[in-house]
Amino acid sequence: MDHLDRLESQSVYIFREAFNRLGRVGMLWSLGKDSNVMIWLARKAFLGHVPFPVMHVDTEKKFPEMYEFRDRYIKEWNLNFLSGKCPPIEEMDASLPPAARSAARKTEGLKNFLAANPFDGIFAGIRRDEQATRAKERVFSPRGATGAWNFRDQPPEFWDQFNTDFPPGTHVRIHPLLHWTEMDIWLYTQRENIPVIDLYFAKNGKRYRSLGDKDITNPVDSNAETLDEIIEELRTTRVSERSGRAMDHEAEDAFERLRADGYM
Amino acid sequence: MSNHRESLKTVFVGHVDHGKSTLVGRLFHDTDSLPDGRVEEIRKMCERRGMPFEYAFLMDALQAERDQGITIDTSQIWFKTAKRDYVIIDAPGHKEFLKNMITGAAAADAAILVIDANEGVQEQSRRHGYLLHLMGIGQVTVCVNKMDLVDYSQTRFEAIEEEFRAYLTSIGVTPNHVIPVSGREGDLITGPSKRMPWYLGPSITEALDGFRVPLPATDQPLRFPVQDVYKFDERRIIAGRIESGTIRVGDTLLFSPINKTAKVRTIEAWNVDQLPMKASAGQSVGITLDEQLFIERGHIASHENQPPVETDVFRAHVFWLGNDALVPGKTYKMKLANAEARVTVQSIDRVIDTGDLSHVQSDRVERNAVAEVTIRSRQMLALDEFRHNQKTGRFVLVDGFDIAGGGIISMEGYADQRSLITVRATNVTKVEAAIGPDERHKRNGHKGGVLWFTGLSGAGKSTIAVATERRLFDKGYQVYVLDGDNVRFGLNADLGFSPEDRAENIRRVGEVAALMAKAGFIVVTAFISPYRSDRDRARAAAGADFHEIHIDADVATCESRDPKGLYRKARAGEIKEFTGISAPYEAPDAAELTVDTSDLSIDDSVARVSAYVDRTFTQT
Numbered sequence: 009m010d011h012l013d014r015l016e017s018q019s020v021y022i023f024r025e026a027f028n029r030l031g032r033v034g035m036l037w038s039l040g041k042d043s044n045v046m047i048w049l050a051r052k053a054f055l056g057h058v059p060f061p062v063m064h065v066d067t068e069k070k071f072p073e074m075y076e077f078r079d080r081y082i083k084e085w086n087l088n089f090l091s092g093k094c095p096p097i098e099e100m101d102a103s104l105p106p107a108a109r110s111a112a113r114k115t116e117g118l119k120n121f122l123a124a125n126p127f128d129g130i131f132a133g134i135r136r137d138e139q140a141t142r143a144k145e146r147v148f149s150p151r152g153a154t155g156a157w158n159f160r161d162q163p164p165e166f167w168d169q170f171n172t173d174f175p176p177g178t179h180v181r182i183h184p185l186l187h188w189t190e191m192d193i194w195l196y197t198q199r200e201n202i203p204v205i206d207l208y209f210a211k212n213g214k215r216y217r218s219l220g221d222k223d224i225t226n227p228v229d230s231n232a233e234t235l236d237e238i239i240e241e242l243r244t245t246r247v248s249e250r251s252g253r254a255m256d257h258e259a260e261d262a263f264e265r266l267r268a269d270g271y272m
Numbered sequence: 273m274s275n276h277r278e279s280l281k282t283v284f285v286g287h288v289d290h291g292k293s294t295l296v297g298r299l300f301h302d303t304d305s306l307p308d309g310r311v312e313e314i315r316k317m318c319e320r321r322g323m324p325f326e327y328a329f330l331m332d333a334l335q336a337e338r339d340q341g342i343t344i345d346t347s348q349i350w351f352k353t354a355k356r357d358y359v360i361i362d363a364p365g366h367k368e369f370l371k372n373m374i375t376g377a378a379a380a381d382a383a384i385l386v387i388d389a390n391e392g393v394q395e396q397s398r399r400h401g402y403l404l405h406l407m408g409i410g411q412v413t414v415c416v417n418k419m420d421l422v423d424y425s426q427t428r429f430e431a432i433e434e435e436f437r438a439y440l441t442s443i444g445v446t447p448n449h450v451i452p453v454s455g456r457e458g459d460l461i462t463g464p465s466k467r468m469p470w471y472l473g474p475s476i477t478e479a480l481d482g483f484r485v486p487l488p489a490t491d492q493p494l495r496f497p498v499q500d501v502y503k504f505d506e507r508r509i510i511a512g513r514i515e516s517g518t519i520r521v522g523d524t525l526l527f528s529p530i531n532k533t534a535k536v537r538t539i540e541a542w543n544v545d546q547l548p549m550k551a552s553a554g555q556s557v558g559i560t561l562d563e564q565l566f567i568e569r570g571h572i573a574s575h576e577n578q579p580p581v582e583t584d585v586f587r588a589h590v591f592w593l594g595n596d597a598l599v600p601g602k603t604y605k606m607k608l609a610n611a612e613a614r615v616t617v618q619s620i621d622r623v624i625d626t627g628d629l630s631h632v633q634s635d636r637v638e639r640n641a642v643a644e645v646t647i648r649s650r651q652m653l654a655l656d657e658f659r660h661n662q663k664t665g666r667f668v669l670v671d672g673f674d675i676a677g678g679g680i681i682s683m684e685g686y687a688d689q690r691s692l693i694t695v696r697a698t699n700v701t702k703v704e705a706a707i708g709p710d711e712r713h714k715r716n717g718h719k720g721g722v723l724w725f726t727g728l729s730g731a732g733k734s735t736i737a738v739a740t741e742r743r744l745f746d747k748g749y750q751v752y753v754l755d756g757d758n759v760r761f762g763l764n765a766d767l768g769f770s771p772e773d774r775a776e777n778i779r780r781v782g783e784v785a786a787l788m789a790k791a792g793f794i795v796v797t798a799f800i801s802p803y804r805s806d807r808d809r810a811r812a813a814a815g816a817d818f819h820e821i822h823i824d825a826d827v828a829t830c831e832s833r834d835p836k837g838l839y840r841k842a843r844a845g846e847i848k849e850f851t852g853i854s855a856p857y858e859a860p861d862a863a864e865l866t867v868d869t870s871d872l873s874i875d876d877s878v879a880r881v882s883a884y885v886d887r888t889f890t891q892t
Contacts, residue, residue: 009488009552009554009555011277011278011279011357013554013555014554016556017513017554017555017556018556020513020556021499021513021556024499024500024511024512024556025499027500028499028500028569051542051543052542052543053511053556054502054504055502055504055507055509055540055541055542055558056504056542056543057504057505059504136347136348136349137348137349137350140330140331140333140347141333141334143331143333143347143348143349144333144334144345144346144347146375159334159345160334160336160344162345162372162375163371163674163675164371164372164374164375164593164675165375165675166374166375166378166379166668166678167378167666167668167678169607169667169668169675169678171674171675173605173670173672173673173674174673175673187348187359189350200543245307246307246308247307247308248307248308248309248310260317260320260335261335264333264334264335
């Protein structure tokens with residue numbers, strides 16, 4: 009087994025644990041490179057099937073390419089697709105910096121969606137290497153009725169024995185990609201030939217390294233026009249992955265506040 | 273290609289404030305592993321807080337951690353040397369956050385244990401060392417940090433090295449290296465230090481590169497725990513991860529603890545050109561079988577010749593993280609590989625002080641403590657000893673909704689019950705008896721049955737058995753004594769004294785006694801029979817005719833009698849695994865009769881048994 013085989017096996021194990029131990033589960037699909045890998049790994053785990061709904065909490069501010077991609081692969085991958093809407097920005101906490109306030113719409117959209125569609129477990133494609141508070145996450149991360157993350161007192165998690173016993177009203181975020189890095193995602197995408205949105209590839213010296221809402225996501229300088237070139241770029245880059253995501257850089261605690269409140 | 277590079281997970285542990293996070297931050301800086309602007313970002317944060325530059329902020333990302341200058345939760349961060357990639361796991365050193373330290377350390381292949389040169393070896397230094405050993409992390413390098421605070425003193429370093437090496441040696445750990453470093457000043461991070469010319473060993477980076485990446489256990493006996501059974505389409509797929517060994521198409525698999533076998537028909541996979549013919553340790557797979565067995569999550573598949581242990585009782589070395597203490601008698605949920613079982617702690621054998629390694633007797637295991645316990649399950653379990661297989665030899669305990677502890681398994685003093693429950697003969701049919709129990713009852717004037725004496729050596733079993741036999745015989749009963757030493761001359765002459773042979777000894781006596789009871793006799797057996805599972809099996813053989821009689825006297829009383837001089841020999845270490853001294857005695861929890869021989873004379877004891885027989889065996 010090489011490095012990617014080991015990552016894949018661990019993710020498959022996580023998927024199967026959640027599917028067996030939790031009642032109703034569903035997957036968040038942001039349409040980005042990570043959540044496409046996540047769908048792929050689910051099909052590996054369940055031998056070609058995705059035996060639960062795949063959900064897109066829509067800010068309605070994504071790039072048109074992302075909506076095209078979504079509609080195409082719902083059909084091709086035979087997904088049980090659910091969509092949720094996000095409330096307007098005026099309803100968000102005004103004390104948050106502007107981009108974080110905009111991102112908070114997604115948290116509220118998810119909360120509303122979960123209120124209407126109760127799930128015991130939600131798969132989310134976050135990774136430890138993306139952001140320092142995500143680095144402290146558990147694979148099975150319990151959330152109270154409000155979806156809040158109690159990061160000061162997380163349960164122990166070891167020997168692949170995940171937390172699967174919860175008081176009523178709890179749901180759990182499951183993170184099958186937590187142990188992957190950005191480089192791993194691209195190497196695996198290449199090896200498995202997983203479709204990705206064109207926005208990741210450079211046009212006129214710019215490409216998107218991480219995809220979010222149009223108004224709070226910026227492209228980075230790059231000439232990487234192919235998967236090989238992206239991988240080569242990552243080998244030498246000194247720029248962090250989320251440098252183009254405005255919400256991360258507005259205030260020291262902006263991301264922590266978003267996550268504590270239930271952001272992915 | 274970086275996907276062909278090795279990756280090693282290393283955890284940094286040690287006492288609070290000994291500088292783990294700072295050391296990790298420094299390591300990243302000095303190996304040029306940080307993205308642009310990261311150091312500048314941290315510098316600004318520190319300025320805002322009006323404090324000196326802190327590398328620890330690289331991983332102490334939570335506001336609460338930064339405000340208090342302490343690591344609360346474990347974190348992971350990636351870096352690479354020329355040799356390979358690393359996942360560095362930072363673990364909190366504060367006692368309050370031991371559960372987070374365990375969470376971080378349990379994922380590691382190797383550990384760096386950090387000790388402050390100024391403060392020296394502290395409580396959590398020892399506890400973390402002990403827990404690493406308990407979790408099976410054999411590769412440990414010790415870093416004596418903050419050497420700048422002790423003027424890079426060789427004497428100070430050597431004193432700490434000597435003290436901590438002695439501690440690690442006493443728990444069976446040999447550190448790869450002990451390195452003097454300074455996280456703040458950057459000494460011995462990537463190369464030699466001019467300020468410590470007396471130190472000739474490797475730097476931290478060199479020590480990291482010296483760790484070995486553990487290989488998957490492909491050569492060990494097969495263990496394939498069943499995670500789930502899928503029926504999404506026409507295939508019935510047994511899904512799981514191979515924890516050790518190799519599965520090949522056509523192999524016969526033995527599923528424990530149900531003891532059923534079937535052949536592997538296919539190894540399934542999605543998005544491959546051709547289905548694989550074999551799969552090995554570390555792989556998450558799905559297989560189909562040639563027979564539709566009733567297989568559930570939690571069963572463990574192996575090859576027939578190297579199966580896991582089957583037992584409902586075992587010993588464990590546990591660490592406890594629960595808010596409520598671990599107590600005997602309470603029911604917990606145990607998770608072992610993919611199995612779940614309700615278990616109770618039968619006894620707390622000793623609580624271990626990880627500071628000085630002394631043992632304490634206690635009726636509870638408090639949070640953050642380590643202990644040796646005996647655990648009993650209501651159902652038969654498939655498992656391994658931890659020293660044979662880490663993956664199927666460890667478990668967690670769930671108290672209420674919380675994972676509250678973990679442990680590793682030993683079968684010391686306990687038998688593998690597999691051989692005892694496997695029915696070997698298959699083409700055997702029971703013959704119905706022509707003479708029923710009522711006819712025998714009528715002729716003898718009493719029912720047949722087994723009086724199963726159990727108790728410590730020296731409690732008086734044989735003495736009371738022989739006297740009871742005489743008393744009952746004189747009263748007209750058909751009675752016979754099966755005595756421990758006597759059956760070993762004949763029926764069980766082929767058996768030794770291993771746990772398995774002892775269990776087999778009791779199994780045979782139980783079967784013989786049941787046959788004699790059916791023949792109308794009152795059979796008195798006099799065996800220590802210390803294990804509940806063995807006695808339960810004898811009870812199952814005789815059914816309603818079984819009467820468990822606890823010949824009860826405490827160890828001190830028995831030892832003062834010591835009719836055969838056995839206690840003296842056991843105390844001197846001449847007899848290993850002697851019941852009551854160095855091996856467990858599991859007292860009955862619902863004996864039909866208890867005779868306390870520390871209070872009663874032999875005559876009075878016999879009278880009580882005799883009265884019980886009169887009461888119980890003569891009714892029609």
